[in-house]
Amino acid sequence: MNIKTRYAALIVILAVLIGAAGSYIGMQYFGAENETPAERLANASEKAENFGSLSEEEQKEFIEKMAGNKNLKKVDQAFSIIKSNALKDVDQQQLVEGAIQGMLDTLEDPYSVYMDKKTMEQFNQTIESSFQGIGAEVSMVNDKVTIVAPIKGSPAEEAGLKPNDQILKVDGESLEGLDLYEAVLKIRGEKGSEVTLKVDRPGVSEPLKVDIVRDKIPLETIYTDTKTIEGKKAGIIEITSFSEETAKDFKKALTKLENDGIEGLVIDVRGNPGGLFTDVQEILKQFIPKDHPIVQVKNSKGEVSKYFSDIESKKDYPITVVMDEGSASASEILAGAMHEAGGYELVGTKTFGKGTVQQTIPMGDGSTIKLTLFKWLTPEGNWIHEKGIEPTVKVKQPDYFYTSPVEIEEPLTYNNNGDKIKSIQEMLKGLGYSPGRTDGYFSEETKEAVETFQSEHQLNVTGEVDAKTAGKLEELIVKKVRDEENDRQMKKALEVLFQ
Structure with a gap:
C-alpha cells in the first residue's frame, strides 16, 4: 500500500488520539512549553489539516513524533490486514470513520462525538440565525437520546416535551444503536413536515406518542x-x-x-x-x-x-x-x-x-470531533x-406544569387506573375542578369532575375522557401554564429581589 494512502488514513485517527486518552500525546512537539494544552491541541490540529501536502518522509516523521511507533504500527497493521484480506469488500473511508467512532465509544462520554462532513454541514445550522426542526437541545444519557430542554416558543415546547424525556423512536423507527447526531438528523426536518416521537418520560409507565410539526427555529436568545x-x-x-x-x-x-x-x-x-x-x-x-x-x-x-x-x-x-x-x-x-x-x-x-x-477539532476534510x-x-x-x-x-411550579400529554385510543372510564388518568386528574385539579384522588385511579369523584368539565365546555357529558375531552383539558392547561400569573418561580425571584 502506498505510504501516503495509509498515513492519510492514520492521521485522521491520530487527531482523535490526541487527548482522547487524557495524556496529550506528543503535544510538546507542537507548541512552546508555556502554551496551554488547548493551544497545543489547536497546533496539532492545524498540522493534521495540512498533512496531505507533506512529503512521505515528513508524514512519517510527523506521525512518529506525535505518538511513537509502537501504537501506530498496531493501528496501521490492523488497517492493512482488514483492507487487504477481509472477505467483504471494505471501503477505506468507512474503516477510518469506524476507527474514529470506536475510539470515541471507549470514552463512554456522551458529549464526545464524531461528525462526518455531511453531518457537520447540517449541524453548522445551529450557530446560524435559524434552523428547521422541532427546537430542542438533546444529549445522550444512558445510551438514550434525552431532552435537555425545549427551545422557548419551539414546536417541541408547544408539544409538551420536557427535560429528561427520552426519545425512543422517530416515525416508528428505533433510535437504538445510533449516535447522538445520527439520531438528531432523523428528528430534524423541513418546516411544515410532521414527525411522531415515541417518548419515555420519568415517572410515566407507558411511552408517550408526541406528534410535532417542524418549523423554523429562530435563535434569538x-x-x-x-x-x-x-x-x-x-x-x-x-x-x-x-x-x-x-x-x-x-x-x-x-x-x-x-x-x-x-x-x-x-x-x-x-x-x-x-x-x-x-x-x-x-x-x-x-x-x-x-x-x-x-x-x-x-x-x-x-x-x-x-x-x-x-x-x-x-x-x-x-x-x-x-x-x-x-x-x-x-x-x-x-x-x-x-x-x-x-x-x-x-x-x-x-x-x-x-x-x-x-472543544471542536476540525479533521481537515470537513469532518469534526467534538471532544471533552x-x-x-x-x-x-x-x-x-x-x-x-x-x-x-x-420553588416548584404547580403540579399541573408537569403533566404529560394524553394520547387517547380508548376512552378512560370509571374504575380504571393508570398514568394517563393521573395526568387527567392533575389537569382537572389545576383548572379548579375536584377529581378527588390524583393517584391514577378513576374514582366516582373523578367521573363527576369530568362530567362538570364537559358540561361547562360544550362537550358530550359522558363522564368518560375521550380524545376531545383530553384535547380541551390540554389546551386549557397549556394556556394556564403560559400565564405569568401562575409562574411561582418568577414571582418568588422577584419577591426575594427586594427583601
Missing part, C-alpha cells in the same frame, strides 16, 4: 421585561441559550434596562441547555468583581486555570437567578458564579448537572457534573 414590585422597578432578562450573539445582546439589553432605571435584576436561565463557554464568561464579567474567579477549568493533567473579570465591584442593585432542571452547562456556570462569587440567591429547582467542556477536554468548576472549586446545583430558595 435574549428576552427582556420589567415588573414593578412594591413600588420598585425590576428588570428581567431571560437567556434561552448561549450562542455567538448572546453576550453582545445581553449587554445591550442590560444597558437599556439600567438606563430605564431598574432597581433590581432577575436573570432567568430556566430551560436553557447551555452553549458557548466564551459567551457565559463575557456575561459574568459584568457582575463578578475581579477578586473572585468566574469559573475554573481543569484539564486531564489536573492543571487548573482560573478566569477573572476586570471590574472592581458588584452592581449597585440586587440580583437573583431563576433556574430549573432544564438549566444545563453554561447556565450552571452562570448560576454557580452568581451565587458563590457574587453572593446572589438562586431560585427554582435543581439544575441538570453538566460539568464538562467540549476539560471539567469546569465553580468559583469555589466544586464539580457539579451529574449532581446539578441546588437552589438557595427552592
Whole structure:
C-alpha cells in the first residue's frame, strides 16, 4: 500500500488520539512549553489539516513524533490486514470513520462525538440565525437520546416535551444503536413536515406518542421585561441559550434596562441547555468583581486555570437567578458564579448537572470531533457534573406544569387506573375542578369532575375522557401554564429581589 494512502488514513485517527486518552500525546512537539494544552491541541490540529501536502518522509516523521511507533504500527497493521484480506469488500473511508467512532465509544462520554462532513454541514445550522426542526437541545444519557430542554416558543415546547424525556423512536423507527447526531438528523426536518416521537418520560409507565410539526427555529436568545414590585422597578432578562450573539445582546439589553432605571435584576436561565463557554464568561464579567474567579477549568493533567473579570465591584442593585432542571452547562456556570462569587440567591429547582467542556477539532476534510477536554468548576472549586446545583430558595411550579400529554385510543372510564388518568386528574385539579384522588385511579369523584368539565365546555357529558375531552383539558392547561400569573418561580425571584 502506498505510504501516503495509509498515513492519510492514520492521521485522521491520530487527531482523535490526541487527548482522547487524557495524556496529550506528543503535544510538546507542537507548541512552546508555556502554551496551554488547548493551544497545543489547536497546533496539532492545524498540522493534521495540512498533512496531505507533506512529503512521505515528513508524514512519517510527523506521525512518529506525535505518538511513537509502537501504537501506530498496531493501528496501521490492523488497517492493512482488514483492507487487504477481509472477505467483504471494505471501503477505506468507512474503516477510518469506524476507527474514529470506536475510539470515541471507549470514552463512554456522551458529549464526545464524531461528525462526518455531511453531518457537520447540517449541524453548522445551529450557530446560524435559524434552523428547521422541532427546537430542542438533546444529549445522550444512558445510551438514550434525552431532552435537555425545549427551545422557548419551539414546536417541541408547544408539544409538551420536557427535560429528561427520552426519545425512543422517530416515525416508528428505533433510535437504538445510533449516535447522538445520527439520531438528531432523523428528528430534524423541513418546516411544515410532521414527525411522531415515541417518548419515555420519568415517572410515566407507558411511552408517550408526541406528534410535532417542524418549523423554523429562530435563535434569538435574549428576552427582556420589567415588573414593578412594591413600588420598585425590576428588570428581567431571560437567556434561552448561549450562542455567538448572546453576550453582545445581553449587554445591550442590560444597558437599556439600567438606563430605564431598574432597581433590581432577575436573570432567568430556566430551560436553557447551555452553549458557548466564551459567551457565559463575557456575561459574568459584568457582575463578578475581579477578586473572585468566574469559573475554573481543569484539564486531564489536573492543571487548573482560573478566569477573572476586570471590574472592581458588584452592581449597585440586587440580583437573583431563576433556574430549573432544564438549566444545563453554561447556565450552571452562570448560576454557580452568581451565587458563590457574587453572593446572589438562586431560585427554582435543581439544575441538570453538566460539568464538562467540549472543544471542536476540525479533521481537515470537513469532518469534526467534538471532544471533552476539560471539567469546569465553580468559583469555589466544586464539580457539579451529574449532581446539578441546588437552589438557595427552592420553588416548584404547580403540579399541573408537569403533566404529560394524553394520547387517547380508548376512552378512560370509571374504575380504571393508570398514568394517563393521573395526568387527567392533575389537569382537572389545576383548572379548579375536584377529581378527588390524583393517584391514577378513576374514582366516582373523578367521573363527576369530568362530567362538570364537559358540561361547562360544550362537550358530550359522558363522564368518560375521550380524545376531545383530553384535547380541551390540554389546551386549557397549556394556556394556564403560559400565564405569568401562575409562574411561582418568577414571582418568588422577584419577591426575594427586594427583601
